[in-house]
Amino acid sequence: MRMLSAISALAALAMSATATFAADRPELRIGSVVAMTGPASALGLPEKNAIELLQERLANDTSLPFTVKFITYDDGSDPTKAVNNVRKLITEDQVHVVICCTTTPTSMAILETVTQAKVPNISLALGQSVIEPAAERRWIFKTPSTDQLQVTGLVDDMVKRGVKKVAFLGLEDSFGEGGWIAMQSVAKAKGVEIVASERFSRTDTNFTPQALKVRQSNPDAVYIHAIPPSSALVHQALKRVGYTGPIYHSGGSANNAFISIGKKDVEGALVGTTPVLVYTDMPDSNPLKPVIAKFAALYEKRFNVPKVDIFPGQSWDAVNITLRAAEDAMKAGVNLADVPAARAMLRDKIEGVKEFVGVGGIFNYSPTDHLGLDKRSTFISVVKNGEFRLYESK
Amino acid sequence: MTDTVLFLLVDGLTNGLVYALLALSLVLVFTVTRVVNIAQGEYVMLGALTLADLLQGRMPGTLYLLIGGLVLCAVLDAGRWRRDWRRASLYTGGLIVAGVAALAVTRGALALQLPVIGMMAVALLLVAPLGALIYRFTVHPIPNASTIVFVIISVGVSMSVQGLGLLIWGANPYPVDPIAAGGVMMGPVFIPYQSFAILITALLAMGGLYLFSEFTLIGKALQASAMNRLGAQFCGIPVNLTGALAFLLAAAFSAVSGMLLAPLITANYEMGFMVGLKGFVGGAMGGLIDYPLSLLGVMIVGGLESTSAYVASAYRDVLVFSLLIPILLWRNTRARAEAR
Numbered sequence: 001m002r003m004l005s006a007i008s009a010l011a012a013l014a015m016s017a018t019a020t021f022a023a024d025r026p027e028l029r030i031g032s033v034v035a036m037t038g039p040a041s042a043l044g045l046p047e048k049n050a051i052e053l054l055q056e057r058l059a060n061d062t063s064l065p066f067t068v069k070f071i072t073y074d075d076g077s078d079p080t081k082a083v084n085n086v087r088k089l090i091t092e093d094q095v096h097v098v099i100c101c102t103t104t105p106t107s108m109a110i111l112e113t114v115t116q117a118k119v120p121n122i123s124l125a126l127g128q129s130v131i132e133p134a135a136e137r138r139w140i141f142k143t144p145s146t147d148q149l150q151v152t153g154l155v156d157d158m159v160k161r162g163v164k165k166v167a168f169l170g171l172e173d174s175f176g177e178g179g180w181i182a183m184q185s186v187a188k189a190k191g192v193e194i195v196a197s198e199r200f201s202r203t204d205t206n207f208t209p210q211a212l213k214v215r216q217s218n219p220d221a222v223y224i225h226a227i228p229p230s231s232a233l234v235h236q237a238l239k240r241v242g243y244t245g246p247i248y249h250s251g252g253s254a255n256n257a258f259i260s261i262g263k264k265d266v267e268g269a270l271v272g273t274t275p276v277l278v279y280t281d282m283p284d285s286n287p288l289k290p291v292i293a294k295f296a297a298l299y300e301k302r303f304n305v306p307k308v309d310i311f312p313g314q315s316w317d318a319v320n321i322t323l324r325a326a327e328d329a330m331k332a333g334v335n336l337a338d339v340p341a342a343r344a345m346l347r348d349k350i351e352g353v354k355e356f357v358g359v360g361g362i363f364n365y366s367p368t369d370h371l372g373l374d375k376r377s378t379f380i381s382v383v384k385n386g387e388f389r390l391y392e393s394k
Numbered sequence: 395m396t397d398t399v400l401f402l403l404v405d406g407l408t409n410g411l412v413y414a415l416l417a418l419s420l421v422l423v424f425t426v427t428r429v430v431n432i433a434q435g436e437y438v439m440l441g442a443l444t445l446a447d448l449l450q451g452r453m454p455g456t457l458y459l460l461i462g463g464l465v466l467c468a469v470l471d472a473g474r475w476r477r478d479w480r481r482a483s484l485y486t487g488g489l490i491v492a493g494v495a496a497l498a499v500t501r502g503a504l505a506l507q508l509p510v511i512g513m514m515a516v517a518l519l520l521v522a523p524l525g526a527l528i529y530r531f532t533v534h535p536i537p538n539a540s541t542i543v544f545v546i547i548s549v550g551v552s553m554s555v556q557g558l559g560l561l562i563w564g565a566n567p568y569p570v571d572p573i574a575a576g577g578v579m580m581g582p583v584f585i586p587y588q589s590f591a592i593l594i595t596a597l598l599a600m601g602g603l604y605l606f607s608e609f610t611l612i613g614k615a616l617q618a619s620a621m622n623r624l625g626a627q628f629c630g631i632p633v634n635l636t637g638a639l640a641f642l643l644a645a646a647f648s649a650v651s652g653m654l655l656a657p658l659i660t661a662n663y664e665m666g667f668m669v670g671l672k673g674f675v676g677g678a679m680g681g682l683i684d685y686p687l688s689l690l691g692v693m694i695v696g697g698l699e700s701t702s703a704y705v706a707s708a709y710r711d712v713l714v715f716s717l718l719i720p721i722l723l724w725r726n727t728r729a730r731a732e733a734r
Contacts, residue, residue, distance in 0.1 A: 042565065172708060198707040203668040205412065205659050206405045209704035212398050229567035229660040240584050241401065261569045261660055 026336040028066045028326050030319060031073075031089030032099035034124065035106070038077025043311045044102040047124055048072060050312035051099075053302050054319050064323065065330045075101055079109035086110045090117045094339050096326075096346055097122070099318045104130060104174070107142075115139050118340065120347040122318040124311075127178065131370040141350055141370045143317040143360055144310075145378060147182040147250070149371070150272040151223075153378035154248045155186045157270070158221050161246065167196035167219035169210060169234055171226045179225025179250055195219050202230050211237035221245055227252040232262035239265050246270060255309070259386055269383045270391060274310050274360055278381050281390030287357050288377075295359045313359030321363060324356060325349035397582035402700045408589045408658075410696025411596040415651035416673025417680075417688040418600065419644035424682040425620035426640035427533055429544040433552035434648055435670020437521060439559055441649025442661035444517040446568035451504060455562035456520045460496055463527035464489045470530075496520060510573050514653050518646055525645025526638040533641075534634055552667060559663035572657035592654045599647055600689075616640060672699070672714060678721050691721070 032051055035044030055070045071093045075082035082101045089095045090113070097120050101107045104127030111130070114121040115138070123130045123142040131137050158166060168183050170176035176199065187194050196217035198210035211234065214222060222238060224231050224247065231253040238247060247269055249258075254273040259266060275282070279292040295316060296308045326334075328349040329342070336342045353372070356363040361377025382391035416434060423431045440456060447454035468489050474482040496519070503516040532547050577586035607613035618626040619636040627633050652666065659665065672695050679691025695714060702713040 039565070200703075200707060201668075201711070202662075203664055204703075205655060205669065206409050206700060206703065208401055208405045209700055209710075210707045212401055213704055213707065216398070229662065233659060257566060261567060263569075 025062075025065065025067050027069055028097075028322075028336055029069045029071065029093060029095040030097050030099065030322055031071045031086075031093055031095030032315070032318075033073045033075050033082055033085045033089070033101055033106075033110075034099075034315065035077040035102040036074040038075075040077040040103045040106075043124075044074075044077070046309065046311040047102060047315035049303050050299065050314075050316040051319060053299060053312075054316060056302075057298075064327065066326060066336060068323070071095060075106055077103060077106065079106045082106040083109050083113055086113050086121075090114070090119050095119070096336065096339065096342055097322045097350075099124065099315060099322070101125060107140075111137065111140060118347075119343050120350055122321065122350070124314045124318060128371075134368050134370050137370060139347060141321075141365060141372070143314045143321070143358070143363075145251070145274055145360065145373055146371060147178045147225075148186065149373060149375075149378055150251050151179065151182040151186045153375065153380060154223065154270070154272050155183075155190050155192060156375075157380055158192060158246075158248070159190055161221070163192060163220040163246075165193050165195045165217075165219045165221075167198070167214040167217055167222045168194055169198045169200070169214060169222065169224045169226070171230060172199040172201050175227070175252065176225055179223075183223060183225070200226070200230060200234065202227075204230070207234045207237040208241060210234070211241045211243065214238065215241050215243045219245065221248060223248045223250075225250040225252065228255065228257040229261050232258050232266055235262055235269060236265045248272070251310075254381065254388065259383060259388075262383075263386075266383050267385075271381050271383065271388065273379050273381045273388070274313075275377060275379055276308060276310050276313050276359060277388055278379050278390040287362065288359075291357050292359050310360070317358035317360050317363070320358060321350060321353055321356060322346070324353055328352065398704070400581065400583045402704055403697075404583055404585055404589065406697040406700035407693070408592055408696070409699060410676075410693040411592050412651045412655050412669065413673045413676050413692040413695055414596055414689055415599060415647045416670055417677040417692045418603065418685070419647045420673055420677040421680065421682055421685055421688050422603070422640050422647075423644045424677075426616055427529070427544075427637045428541055428623075429533055429548060430541060430674075430682065431644070432545065432548040432670065432674075433528070433555060434548075434644065434673065435666035435668070436552055436555040436559070437525065437645045437648035437666070438652035438655065438669050439556070439661070439663060439666030440521045440524065441517055441652035442570065442656035442665060443559065443563050443568065443663070444520055444649075445513060445653045445656060446570045446661040448500075448503065448513040448517055449510065449571050450568070451507070453500060453504070454517070454520060456517075456524070457496065457500060458562060459524060459558065460520055460527075461493050463524060463531075464493045467527060467530055492523070496523075510571055514573075514650070517653060518649055521649040522642050522646040525641040525643075528645075529638045529641035533637060537634070537637075552670075556663060556667065563663055565663065567660040567662040568656075569660050570653075570656035586658070588654070588657050595650060595654055599650060603643070603647075612639070675715065675718055675721070678718060678725075681725055 034047045035041055036048050051072060058068050071089060073085040075085055086098055086100055089098055098114055099122050100110055102124050104125040107123040107125040107130045121140050123140060124144060126144050128146045128148055131140050131142050170179050196214050198213055200207055200210055224234050231249055235247055249269055249271040251272050254271050254277050275288045276292055279289055282289045299308045299312055325346050329345045334342050334345045351365050351367060353363055353365045361373045363372035365372040380391040381388040419434050420431060423429055444454040444456040468486050471485060499516060499519060528551055532551060572588040573591045574587040577584055607617050615631045616636050618631055619633050623633055676692030676695045677688045680687030699710060699714050703710040
């Protein structure tokens with residue numbers, strides 16, 4: 001009996017302590033839903049790791065004018081689960097900002113939910129359709145670069161080289177289709193003619209016919225929108241049929257699998273990439289370099305990985321943008337306890353984020369641009385001696 | 395233009411031969427056990443990934459499947475202990491010996507760092523018994539089920555094995571060394587040595603199967619079960635054993651085709667299903683019972699695939715699978731003519 005009363009006294013003490021603590025600094029609640037399991041877990045787990053890392057670092061940080069509570073759920077790469085968990089975050093956990101989701105299908109599924117509840121959401125998906133048109137996607141932002149932006153960077157380089165005719169080779173799934181749509185509009189805008197468009201799938205056993213067709217269309221450059229192994233195998237097939245011009249790849253090939261499969265054949269391949277992959281080659285004057293270097297060092301040490309890839313940076317940026325917006329909102333006198341008003345204010349402040357240097361690039365959100373990235377955040381890498389090196393466009 | 399035609403021809407032939415090994419497996423399994431084995435392509439994946447592991451000096455994940463399967467086998471036969479403990483202990487002992495032998499052989503091969511051909515043999519040793527195990531778990535308990543039940547079961551097996559493959563190896567593709575690196579320029583066309591390896595192995599496999607079934611007692615038992623299951627049983631042929639043997643041999647052929655294919659396209663968990671289906675389209679040409687016609691079928695599939703990928707790449711699979719319709723129509727008229 002004495003024991004019990006002692007415990008309850010302690011509990012009361014603890015509660016009053018947190019109460020006074022909370023009164024000192026209001027609480028910002030960030031809810032995230034990522035794919036920790038399921039087919040997209042290779043992307044979702046690093047994203048979760050980065051959030052965890054930031055959570056650990058903020059636990060003892062008193063410099064912010066608020067405390068941060070993180071609530072993270074798994075969607076199993078499943079749109080239905082994503083919607084349920086986002087609902088839970090909004091109604092039960094009363095979060096101020098949602099960070100969701102890892103893939104484009106899951107991010108599309110929750111649009112309705114966050115828009116109706118009027119909660120700002122930062123997506124980690126590649127697809128442009130998640131944030132466009134910006135007028136309809138008032139509450140949605142995203143941090144990863146898009147196909148459109150990357151293809152623009154690559155086509156700009158083609159134009160500089162004097163390329164007039166380009167051939168497209170892409171996967172026949174939603175990923176390849178995204179590349180094809182981007183390529184069509186960019187090529188048209190830049191005055192480059194698409195002379196061939198060939199498709200293949202990940203389970204194909206032979207890529208030579210498509211390569212032959214491409215070679216016969218006589219392009220000045222080839223663009224391949226696929227992921228390894230197919231992207232590397234198509235590259236090899238092009239070499240086998242005697243194509244010697246420049247070969248460009250989407251960011252889907254910016255990984256080690258591409259080189260380990262393509263080996264010597266992919267030397268000289270030009271691969272569109274986000275800054276993370278090539279930051280060590282950047283000049284010190286580039287504002288991205290110190291930010292990425294710091295993040296990479298933290299992440300690599302905490303999770304014991306040799307080299308950080310692009311995914312953790314996307315959720316790292318999403319949380320940091322939220323924190324920046326929350327700081328701005330605090331300056332404008334937001335009351336975080338009034339959740340609906342705080343959500344609306346935070347949305348406006350996220351849209352107002354300017355020149356934010358993140359791991360994935362320099363963000364400038366605006367009412368018409370919820371991606372916020374521009375040319376300064378896309379890079380081209382070239383495969384040299386079995387490594388990705390920064391390629392300086394001529 | 396001529397070099398284009400040559401390229402398409404060579405690649406069509408190479409792929410046709412890979413599918414041929416699949417069609418061979420399908421016909422063998424169907425004739426002996428009446429199972430239309432949709433899961434046949436998964437052995438392609440298992441063979442390729444096992445070889446990839448061995449070549450990179452890792453213990454192959456296939457061992458989990460093999461040893462897990464042997465344990466399950468022992469558990470399923472636990473009921474025998476009460477009836478006849480002497481034979482049951484012999485059986486269980488055999489399973490244990492098989493498991494230990496598989497482990498020992500793999501360890502030895504890894505320690506010796508065998509060349510590609512040697513590793514292929516070890517991989518074959520690990521994958522082929524999986525065929526017999528799957529027969530034990532899925533077909534053996536219901537020998538008189540209808541063909542459609544077997545089809546559905548094999549779809550289930552295919553999904554489960556592919557899921558296990560994803561679990562064990564993950565979604566990453568693994569590069570695999572060819573038997574002989576490089577290739578040769580024949581006129582304007584560069585042909586990798588691997589294509590020749592595929593040709594030779596496919597011919598050896600087909601010849602081997604022919605000789606085995608014509609000139610050995612076990613081979614003849616296989617043929618007998620294929621012709622008339624009940625009759626074979628009356629003649630004292632253990633049809634359950636011939637069924638398991640058919641599954642084992644088919645798994646071996648398919649695994650070999652996976653190991654030959656992997657250096658050209660890398661090994662990954664989802665590579666098998668499509669190859670299996672294309673082998674099936676070819677096999678349908680022979681009604682899944684006629685070896686020569688099935689071979690003709692897969693060569694047509696390989697050629698059509700190659701040309702359609704060139705002419706209209708977005709529709710190449712549609713064209714290949716549409717081939718089933720004329721094939722079935724043709725088989726139907728033939729069957730009707732025979733009936734008359």
